Amino acid sequence: MARISAFPLLTIFIFISCITVQVTYGDEEYEFVKAIDPKVALKMKKEKLSLFRFYWHDILSGKAPTSVMVVPPPKTNSFTAFGLVNMIDNPLTVGPELSSKLVGRAQGFYASASQEEIGFLMTMNFAFTEGKYNGSTLTVLGRNPVLKKVREMPVVGGSGLFRFANGYAQASTHNFDPKTGDAVVEYNIYVMHY
Numbered sequence: 001m002a003r004i005s006a007f008p009l010l011t012i013f014i015f016i017s018c019i020t021v022q023v024t025y026g027d028e029e030y031e032f033v034k035a036i037d038p039k040v041a042l043k044m045k046k047e048k049l050s051l052f053r054f055y056w057h058d059i060l061s062g063k064a065p066t067s068v069m070v071v072p073p074p075k076t077n078s079f080t081a082f083g084l085v086n087m088i089d090n091p092l093t094v095g096p097e098l099s100s101k102l103v104g105r106a107q108g109f110y111a112s113a114s115q116e117e118i119g120f121l122m123t124m125n126f127a128f129t130e131g132k133y134n135g136s137t138l139t140v141l142g143r144n145p146v147l148k149k150v151r152e153m154p155v156v157g158g159s160g161l162f163r164f165a166n167g168y169a170q171a172s173t174h175n176f177d178p179k180t181g182d183a184v185v186e187y188n189i190y191v192m193h194y
């Protein structure tokens with residue numbers, strides 16, 4: 001019995017192996033690369049453009065700061081705080097008030113990367129917690145000259161519902177408290193995703 005049932009299995013296995021080997025890229029073929037039908041991988045979904053709008057709270061003050069300096073600027077006389085690194089776990093809310101609905105958190109860090117003007121390197125994962133977006137992330141990596149009215153940063157990718165995502169984020173300061181350093185920033189993110 002066992003011998004009889006093993007035969008068709010082996011035949012199928014050899015057949016599948018042949019198909020895999022026939023996949024070629026240009027003139028070459030590689031055993032560690034396989035062509036995938038994007039319609040199957042993306043479950044036949046169409047690419048779409050969405051605008052995500054929320055407020056990003058950079059809280060340095062109080063008992064529970066969400067933005068913490070992990071590297072102080074090496075030169076104390078640098079007015080741009082060149083070299084500073086802040087680790088963030090900033091709440092993202094639908095309205096400018098912190099008490100408004102929480103939709104996710106911006107986790108990552110920003111670092112002062114400019115000596116001429118105040119300009120941060122932003123490295124953040126927007127980790128959403130709301131509805132179907134819960135567990136999906138968008139990754140933003142870009143330059144943020146914070147004194148400019150609108151700063152644009154690329155969306156370089158995502159996970160979950162944002163697989164293959166790309167786009168751009170526009171940030172504009174809604175509120176900044178010079179005493180505490182706390183800031184509320186409006187983010188408008190245009191994302192191409194499936």
Ligand SMILES: *[C@@H]1O[C@H](CO)[C@@H](O)[C@H](O)[C@H]1NC(C)=O
Nearest residue numbers: 128129130131132133134135
């Ligand atoms: C998001 O998902 C986690 C677990 O996957 C769950 O514990 C949490 O309650 C969800 N949050 C919301 C707001 O639905």
